[in-house]
Amino acid sequence: MKKDIRFIIAVFSVCSICIRINAQQFSDAVKQFISVNSDTLALLHAKIIDGTGGPSKPDQTILIINGKIAKVGNSIPVPGNAKTIDCSGKTVIPGMIMMHEHLFYGEYQPPYYLGLAMPSSFPKLYLAGGVTTMRTTGSVEPQTDLNIRNDINSGKMIGPNLDVTGPYIEREGIPIPEMLYIKSPEDAAKEVNYWADMGCSSFKLYMDLTRADAKAAIDAAHKRGIKITGHLCSITFREAADLGIDNLEHGFYVSSDFEKDKKEDQCNNRAQFISMLQLPENSEEMKSLAQYLIKKNVAITSTLPVFLPATGYEIFPGGGGEALVSQIKEKIEKEYSEYVNKDSIATVMLKKEMFWEKQFVDMGGRLLAGIDPTGAGRVIPGYADRIVPELLMEAGFTLTQAIKICSLNAAEYLGKQNEIGTINVGKRADLVLINGDPEKNISDIRNTEIVFKNGVGFDSKKIFESVKEKVGLY
């Protein structure tokens, strides 16, 4: 017994030394962006939106000790050695946990749609925008994403904690040359097992698979305790739910469940899209699909930024244009101007999608959120992430519900709700300090000032500044 305790103490003190040393070790490339790094830190007089969906609380103190939230409340004694930050007039939300992010930028260059790896700019931008944990939701260079994850963890590089998704599991279909195409269900299982061995912690099915492919991949992932999502087309949401999928991407917009005369295991983008366009907002069939997904415990990921029409919305949601290299920026601005007032269909579809997402949550479904920096290239990490709550409010959610979708809901999906996702004692101090009060003025949500990861504060503005005109390059 005594020996056991000695052993536990020995292990514990070795571990706490590791943690302390790790907490101190940052490369110069990282250090330049750190504005706050103190073992004991108190955020004073902050308004808190805690991630649970409950009402905001004014004038709170958050005491952070060794990277964890030690106390939260209205009148908390602050230790004399604490570094203090006066947060009067400011708001603190949990670090965002975003579930449809990528470490590549999508660009259409006929005959291809390219996935250009952005290993330098993207991790920085996500963090600057308040994202402290993210899933990569389909990788074009999984080895790069895994190395970046490790470098972020060791303090060599800045960025969120990464849930690295393996390569898109896909058969030859849409022309993305970075894709690894499978030819059989056996290939699908092989791909899952190989990349899980390499360290990937999630998987994603894509648009041209058979149900047998999907089943092989889902079973292989689940056997290893790994979750799997899908951006589907050839397989309906109901079929995927029956096969055991955990999550579906892009809301209900890409469901092929309503396609007339749908051929099994085949994707027909056009027919799928028309079916959604024809489906009334208040469709009973849609309600029944939502009910079915809830029963099967399938989460839905909302990706509103990538669906924004040109009419009535910024060219670059949240102002991300300044991060793009000018050549690409100008090309997108030109395309955008051609669509303004000519994309009423996109507007109709966005409204329906927002309605269906809200309905899903009202019925008891788990909604997650992400930005998906692909599509027409208008969605830039960080910039677009911080306006996701704004877009969810347009869908009818309150701000506190919207924040929960971007924090606790995702933490629960990842099984990390005891570590992250809310501002509660014992959780990691992953927090975003916002200058202003987004409950009074939603556009204040864009004023990210300090993003805390493990209690270490990163200067949001300085990071955004450092990545100007870099997206598209690296």
Ligand SMILES: [Zn+2]
């Ligand atoms: Zn995507």
